Amino acid sequence: MNTREAGRPYHHGSLPETLVAHAVQLLDEAGADAVTVREVARRAGVSPSAPFRHFPDRAALLTAVAEAVAVDFGQIQMAAVNSAGSVPFRALGTAFVRYALAHPHRFALLRGAVFGADRTPALDEGHRAFTHGIVEMIVAGQQRGELRRADPEVIRIAAQALVYGLSQMFVDAYLDASRADALINQVIDLFGLGVLAPDGDVRRTADERDSEHRQGAE
Template sequence: MAKAKAPHRTGYHHGNLREVLIDAAVQLVEEGGPDNVSVREAAKRAGVSPGAPFRHFSNKTALMTAVAEQAMSRFRSEITDAVEKVATDDPIERFAAVGIAYLRWAIRNPTHFQIISTRNLIDWDASESLRHDNEAVRSLMEASMAEAQRRNMLRSDDMAETQIAARALVYGLARMYIDGHFAQWAVAGHTGEQTMQNVLKHFVTLIVK
């Protein structure tokens, strides 16, 4: 499966080194996985001295955390936009929109998805923006589920378990797609996205009355 490539900048210009290093880190992950990343290698890609990046990133974890922050911000924006475009006041439709947007973003940004979902690559606890954006996405799902519960639309009263099941489903589907597991289930590559959406819709039918 072809991976979406990070945009290649024309090179380092005064004032944009941080962004160039972030792009370089993404490219290094795409080429050889997270173990391929180092601050020094990112500096080499940026065409600057080995010591220059340390004004912005003290170590690899700090660099990868910055990549994750950028990715999570875009992730939150895309999911928020998808929910806002739902034309009805049906909370189940909003809930499904969160899941579909999650899957679409993941399969179009596999490297970024890998980074934000691998906690040992980043300093999650130290990043307020990561936690804030993640909570914003989670709140969109929780709000739709809470409204559905108030309207007596759900089979279960246990919202925590239902939300965990939903999160596990979309995360698992995204990982299966990105890691190439769908072929084992006779799912052709060009039908993968539609298959994931169909599975999500099936899940929704199981939780609603």
């Protein structure tokens, strides 16, 4: 990820990055509860008090970890988009779920830090920029004829709800991770196709149904 590789000596001025790298390593090993300032300092080879020059408490360290993980999460998704042969929006969703499978503890941390209501200013700015980029990607896909003509923001929310929920089901072991490859493709493909029958009244929009209801009430 976008932090200094743990285990390498740090030079003057890089201690915060070193500490965050070791904290991410601890996070991957045993979850957020395992990330303590004392253990991070021990792994970095510095005194127990050294981290406090950069992070006033454990919460500040975890915030820095969440910000580093969020950057890594976004970069992985963008790399998948940039290397996609076709329909980059689909590649984005697949990369989202695969990241959660590969890094369940990171996903658990992001669940509160990024997908919760109380984002730090840095996380909020990054999240806004990332979601804006997704909307632009959706618009471009619509212009190429890859995606249906609907509100791009609604498409983004629907797609994020799908991959977020699917990721959480794998992380919670509600779904068998050994079936992940097939399920990810099948679920995302079904989302692309839609679940309603192509014919009949079931495809009427909510606006059409509301209009009929108002006319019947007059």
